[in-house]
Amino acid sequence: MNIDEQTFDSHVQLTPHGELDANSSIHLIESIRRWIAKDHVNFHVDMGQVTYIASAGLGVFVSNLDQLQKKNGKFVLTHLAPNVLEPFVVLGLDKLPNLVLSTDEDGSPDQYFVAV
Amino acid sequence: MRGFADTDMVIGQLDYQLTLVAFLLCNTVLVGRIFNQIEKLDVPVLMWRLFIIGMIGVAIIMVITLVHPLLDAMALAPQIRGVFFSLGLYVLLLFFLSTTFIFRRFIFYPRTRRKLIAWRIFLAFLALSLVFQVYSLGYVTIGAYLPFVGVVFFLSTNVRWSAYLNFNQKLRVLGLFGLLVLVVATYLIAANRLPDQMEVLRPPGYAIIFINYLIIFTISYMVFSILVLFFNLPTTSIFERESIEIASFHKINQAIQSNLDFTEIINTLLDASVMASSARAGWIELLSEQQSGPEVKIYKRTNLKEIEEIKQGHPLTLQVIENQKPLLIRNLARQRDYRGYEGRYRCLLVVPILSNSQAYGAIFVVNELASSFEDVTTDTLTTYAEQAGMALENAQLIKASIEMERYQEQLKIAKEVQDQLLPRRLPLTRDIEFIAMSENAQEVGGDYFDVVEPREGLYRVAIGDVSGKGTTAAFYMAEIKGIFHALARLELSPQDFITTANKALSECIQEGFFITFTYLQVDTHKRTVEWIRAGHCPAYLYRAETGQIEMLREGTLGLGIVRNDSFANFVQRTERMEYQAGDFLVLYTDGITEARNEEMEEYGYDRLSKVICTHAKLSAAEIAARIVGSVKDFTHSDLQDDYTILIIRFK
Numbered sequence: 001m002n003i004d005e006q007t008f009d010s011h012v013q014l015t016p017h018g019e020l021d022a023n024s025s026i027h028l029i030e031s032i033r034r035w036i037a038k039d040h041v042n043f044h045v046d047m048g049q050v051t052y053i054a055s056a057g058l059g060v061f062v063s064n065l066d067q068l069q070k071k072n073g074k075f076v077l078t079h080l081a082p083n084v085l086e087p088f089v090v091l092g093l094d095k096l097p098n099l100v101l102s103t104d105e106d107g108s109p110d111q112y113f114v115a116v
Numbered sequence: 117m118r119g120f121a122d123t124d125m126v127i128g129q130l131d132y133q134l135t136l137v138a139f140l141l142c143n144t145v146l147v148g149r150i151f152n153q154i155e156k157l158d159v160p161v162l163m164w165r166l167f168i169i170g171m172i173g174v175a176i177i178m179v180i181t182l183v184h185p186l187l188d189a190m191a192l193a194p195q196i197r198g199v200f201f202s203l204g205l206y207v208l209l210l211f212f213l214s215t216t217f218i219f220r221r222f223i224f225y226p227r228t229r230r231k232l233i234a235w236r237i238f239l240a241f242l243a244l245s246l247v248f249q250v251y252s253l254g255y256v257t258i259g260a261y262l263p264f265v266g267v268v269f270f271l272s273t274n275v276r277w278s279a280y281l282n283f284n285q286k287l288r289v290l291g292l293f294g295l296l297v298l299v300v301a302t303y304l305i306a307a308n309r310l311p312d313q314m315e316v317l318r319p320p321g322y323a324i325i326f327i328n329y330l331i332i333f334t335i336s337y338m339v340f341s342i343l344v345l346f347f348n349l350p351t352t353s354i355f356e357r358e359s360i361e362i363a364s365f366h367k368i369n370q371a372i373q374s375n376l377d378f379t380e381i382i383n384t385l386l387d388a389s390v391m392a393s394s395a396r397a398g399w400i401e402l403l404s405e406q407q408s409g410p411e412v413k414i415y416k417r418t419n420l421k422e423i424e425e426i427k428q429g430h431p432l433t434l435q436v437i438e439n440q441k442p443l444l445i446r447n448l449a450r451q452r453d454y455r456g457y458e459g460r461y462r463c464l465l466v467v468p469i470l471s472n473s474q475a476y477g478a479i480f481v482v483n484e485l486a487s488s489f490e491d492v493t494t495d496t497l498t499t500y501a502e503q504a505g506m507a508l509e510n511a512q513l514i515k516a517s518i519e520m521e522r523y524q525e526q527l528k529i530a531k532e533v534q535d536q537l538l539p540r541r542l543p544l545t546r547d548i549e550f551i552a553m554s555e556n557a558q559e560v561g562g563d564y565f566d567v568v569e570p571r572e573g574l575y576r577v578a579i580g581d582v583s584g585k586g587t588t589a590a591f592y593m594a595e596i597k598g599i600f601h602a603l604a605r606l607e608l609s610p611q612d613f614i615t616t617a618n619k620a621l622s623e624c625i626q627e628g629f630f631i632t633f634t635y636l637q638v639d640t641h642k643r644t645v646e647w648i649r650a651g652h653c654p655a656y657l658y659r660a661e662t663g664q665i666e667m668l669r670e671g672t673l674g675l676g677i678v679r680n681d682s683f684a685n686f687v688q689r690t691e692r693m694e695y696q697a698g699d700f701l702v703l704y705t706d707g708i709t710e711a712r713n714e715e716m717e718e719y720g721y722d723r724l725s726k727v728i729c730t731h732a733k734l735s736a737a738e739i740a741a742r743i744v745g746s747v748k749d750f751t752h753s754d755l756q757d758d759y760t761i762l763i764i765r766f767k
Contacts, residue, residue, distance in 0.1 A: 022584060029628075052716065055583035055630075055706070062583075062677050063628030083718060087706075091632060091651040092673035095686050 001027045005035075010113035011042035011076075017049040020057030028060045036064065041073025042113045048079030053087055061099060074098035076112045137246045140326050143209050144242070151217035157225050159277055160285060162218050163292035169214050170299035173207040174306065180204050181309040208303070212330035215296075219337045223274040231274060237267050238333070245325040261332070268333045272340040283352040290345045293338055300335060357392070361496055364388030368503040378402075378511055382414050385469075385479060385504040390416050392500070393465065393493045395481035399423055400469075401433045402477035410434065410477055418482070425459050426482060433478040436468040442494050447486040462486040467497045471505035474512075527559040527587070534560050534590050537597050542567055543575065547640040547767055550577075551736035553744055554760040561758035562589025563705050564596050568604045576604040577636040579652065579762050580675075581705040583629050589758075592625050596633070610635050610648040610690040614672065615683060618650070622679035630676040634703060638764065645701070646692045650675050653706055656725060658732050660698025665725050665732075700736060700765040702728055704743075707759030711747050719750050736763040 001024035004015040012035045016028050032043065050057075061075055068074055080088070080103050088094055094101050100112055180200050223231055241264045281289060367384050382400045390398040399415035410433035412423055430453065436443050445464040448454045461482040469476040479501055483489065534556075542550035552565050562582030569575050578600045582589040599620045603613050613635055621631060632652035638645050649655070651674025657666045673686045704724070711719040724743065731742045740761045748754070 052712075054710075055581075059583050059628045059630065062630050065677070066627075066679065087710075090653060090671075091630070091677070092671060092686065093677070095673060096678070 001025075003027060003031050005031060007040070008044075011044050012040045013044045013046060015046040015049060019052040019054075020050055020060065021052070021054040022056040025054075025057045025060045028057075029063065032060065032064055036067065041068055041071040042076075043068075043074070044076045044078065044113075046079055047077050047081070047084055050084055051081070053084045055087070058087055058091055058093065061093065065096065065098060069098050074100065074112065076100040076102065078102045139205075140209065140246060140324075143206075144213055147210065147213040148217050151214070151221060157221060157277060159222070159281060160288050160292065162221070163289055163296070166211075166215055166218055167292055167295050167299065170211050170296060170303070173211040174299055174302045176207045177204055177303055177306045181306055208327065209330075211299075211303075212327060212334055215334040215337075216330050219271075219334070222277050222337075222341075223271050225274075225277040231271070234267055234270050238264075238271060241267065242326060242329055245329055248325055261328075264329060265332065265336075268336045271333070272336045275341050275344045278341065278344050278348055279355070281352075282356050283349070286345050286349055286352055290342065290349075293342045293345070297338060297342070300331075300338070357394075361392045364392050364500065365503070368500055368507065377515075378508060379414075381504055381507045381511060385500060386414055386416055388500055389467075389479050389481055389497050392496050393481045393489060394483075395465075395489075396461070396483050397422075398479065398481040400477060400479055402469075403433070403437075403475065413477070422459065423480075425457065426461055426464065426480075428454055428457060430454075432466045432480070433468075436466050436478050437470070437475040440468060440470065442467040442498055444489060444494055446489075449486070460484050463488045465489045465494060465497065467494070467501045469501045469505050469508070471509035474505075474509060476505060476508050530587060530590060531556075531559040534593070537594055538564070539566055543569060545640070547573070548575065548638065549736050549765045549767065550575075550762070551740055551765070552760065552762045553740045554758075556585075556758045557707070557756055558586050560587055560590035561585060562593045563707070563758040563760040564593045564600075565703075565760050565762045566597065566600055568601065570605050573640040575636075575638040575640070577638060577703075577762070577764065578604070578633065579703045579705070579760060580631055580633040581652065581707075581758070581760075582631050585758060588626070588629070592621075592629060592631065595621060595624055596631060610637060610646055611687050614648050614650050614675070614687055618675045618678075618683050621675050622683075625676050630674045632674045632706075634671075636701075636703075636764075640766075642694075643696075643766070644692060644694050646690050648672065648687070648690055650687075651677070653704055653709060654721075655704075656702040656728055657693070658700050658702070658728060659696070660700075660732070661696055663729070663732070665729050667721065667725070695766045697767055698765075700732075700739075700763055702739070702743075703762040703764070705758065705760045707757035708743065708747055708761065710757065711751050711759070712756070713751050719747050723750065736765040739763055 001020075002017045004013075004017075006013040006015075014028070014031060014035075016024075018024060020028065035043070061077075065075070075098065077088075077100065080101055082103075085101060085103060088099075088101050093099050180203075184200070220235065223235065278286065278289075365388070368381075368388055382402070386398055386400050389395070397416060397418035399418060400413050401410040402413045403409075404411050409431075412420060415423060426448070432443060443464075443466040445451050445454070447462050448457050448459075448464055449462060461484055463483040463486055465481050467479045469478060479497060481489070481497070538554060539552075542552060544550065550567055554563055554565065556563070562585060564578065564580040564582075566578045567575055578596070580593070580596050582592040582596070596617075599617050603616055608616065614633070617633070617635075625631070630651070633650040634647060634652040634655060635650070636645055636647040647655070647668065649668065649671030651671065654671065655668045657668055658664075659666065668691065670688065670691050672688050673683065677683075678686065702724075709719055709721055709724055713719075723746065727743050727746045728739065731739050734742065740763055743761055744759070747759075
């Protein structure tokens with residue numbers, strides 16, 4: 001899986017491409033953990049290029065939520081296609097305060113982050 | 117014949133010549149039979165035996181020569197002299213017959229038709245000599261010996277056995293032949309000092325022709341053997357080395373074919389390499405599986421400290437693997453990079469161990485003498501390393517294959533165990549019917565469903581799905597079963613059930629894994645259903661009265677996502693509904709709704725609800741079968757994920 005990475009003052013932006021299944025989600029986990037190891041806690045994950053997400057893909061976010069919460073960090077997922085958003089909602093992840101799900105294509109993620 | 121006057125007196129009236137011939141013939145046959153029974157040609161051993169027999173013979177002859185003046189002085193009876201004569205003749209005969217028949221064994225290595233014919237002619241000459249003896253034809257002229265010498269010359273050239281002796285054996289046999297020459301020479305000298313009465317034992321002038329023939333053959337074969345052994349000595353080491361190389365190559369080939377393990381292969385390789393290169397010491401380094409660099413796996417006639425001293429930190433294994441060719445340092449002391457080396461070794465050869473697809477390590481051999489490894493040594497060790505590379509690759513493939521087989525076997529067992537975890541029979545009463553269909557994408561999966569009836573008319577139902585697939589999911593599925601069975605028998609509200617289950621699971625499942633779960637409590641007396649959905653796919657409720665289908669979306673977080681007490685904050689109230697006869701609930705896992713076709717389109721909720729509505733009048737089992745059929749028609753293949761359908765029909 002190809003992941004574009006970009007850093008901003010307030011957050012790290014990750015743009016994964018393709019399907020987030022059991023195999024490809026490993027790359028996204030590694031990318032997130034690498035940034036967390038560098039003390040980044042706010043992530044904007046642009047899901048616009050993700051066409052499918054399996055339960056292992058949901059696990060990428062689930063496995064890091066606890067750690068981010070302790071550090072007051074969060075995930076902001078934007079440009080979620082309906083079929084990608086649906087598993088998040090069914091699993092109840094939309095109820096978590098540090099996981100923001102957005103289908104809004106115009107809204108800036110900056111509103112969710114406090115500049116560091 | 118001269119000199120037999122006394123002897124004629126000893127044997128009295130018997131025909132002396134006939135007795136002598138019979139004696140020679142009997143002994144020839146006897147010795148011939150004894151040495152014919154030798155099956156294995158062990159040249160040094162046989163030569164040693166000959167030497168012993170010869171020494172005894174010479175000793176007796178010498179004793180006779182020493183004591184006969186004494187006998188004369190004592191004027192002993194002719195009978196005593198006759199005994200001495202017989203003894204001398206017997207020992208002489210025994211020695212030369214032994215050499216003849218042992219040399220025959222040498223000549224017939226290997227046996228050929230021409231050799232056999234020549235040997236028979238040789239025997240014919242011996243027989244003829246006995247006829248001469250019977251008719252007392254006296255001494256034959258030298259011309260009579262010429263044809264015999266021709267046959268002996270041909271037989272003496274057959275010394276092929278010498279080619280199969282190694283250097284040490286050749287040296288030993290040469291020494292034994294030398295001793296044998298001494299024995300024969302001593303005999304000939306000593307025999308000339310025999311008393312006149314025994315001059316018949318004095319070769320060559322007066323001896324019996326038969327014995328002369330044997331002596332000629334013995335000396336001839338000894339001379340040929342000594343010459344051949346002597347001139348073959350310098351080339352023996354080359355043949356030996358070639359022989360060792362072939363034997364080592366054969367051993368390595370055997371290692372490939374017999375599928376030995378890594379240790380056995382590298383043991384064979386190191387032994388063969390050290391032997392073929394005549395190295396003083398050697399070792400093998402293999403790349404470690406953890407990619408932490410090469411490690412010394414085995415060493416011979418050296419130790420780890422000495423190896424480190426020789427290498428001086430140079431990554432030689434990686435170097436030869438990268439270059440894919442051997443490295444020969446003819447003199448370590450003169451090598452710029454090794455100036456600090458003060459060890460005893462001078463010459464170092466490193467050969468990479470490679471297969472077609474992988475690098476395994478390198479063979480190291482060292483010698484104390486500079487430039488002691490030649491190009492031919494490098495070629496030989498390269499060939500060994502290539503063979504060993506193939507052997508290691510084979511061993512690796514076989515190991516992987518065995519592990520895969522074992523894994524499959526374990527999965528089979530796991531499947532059998534997991535099948536036991538799911539209920540074999542579901543309740544069927546006049547009030548309610550449960551039907552389930554479930555299949556794993558792999559041998560084992562993470563879907564779970566179950567029904568318990570803690571008391572009559574009260575059913576507690578679970579359906580769950582562990583994130584991921586395979587064995588990990590299967591283990592967590594077993595955890596859920598334990599938790600469900602423990603909690604379902606307690607009087608817990610659905611909220612408390614979910615909160616307690618989340619707490620229990622959070623302590624035992626790995627980070628990143630979560631479980632979606634729906635818990636229902638059906639009371640057939642009150643005709644009510646209470647449920648809570650923890651991240652699981654929303655169930656469908658079909659109302660028979662209206663023919664409408666309803667998705668039960670209300671729900672909370674999946675289990676294991678939030679692993680602290682704050683989880684309780686996400687748990688919403690228990691949903692509750694009343695049902696009518698004919699209503700039914702369809703619970704399922706995401707293997708149904710997320711099944712995809714070739715265009716990567718998902719089956720989805722809409723198709724599922726339509727199939728349910730279309731077949732709502734059928735039995736619960738038929739509805740489940742139609743759903744699965746519909747999904748398979750959609751995907752045009754078997755389902756790629758675990759799936760479970762659980763239908764609860766109310767009556």
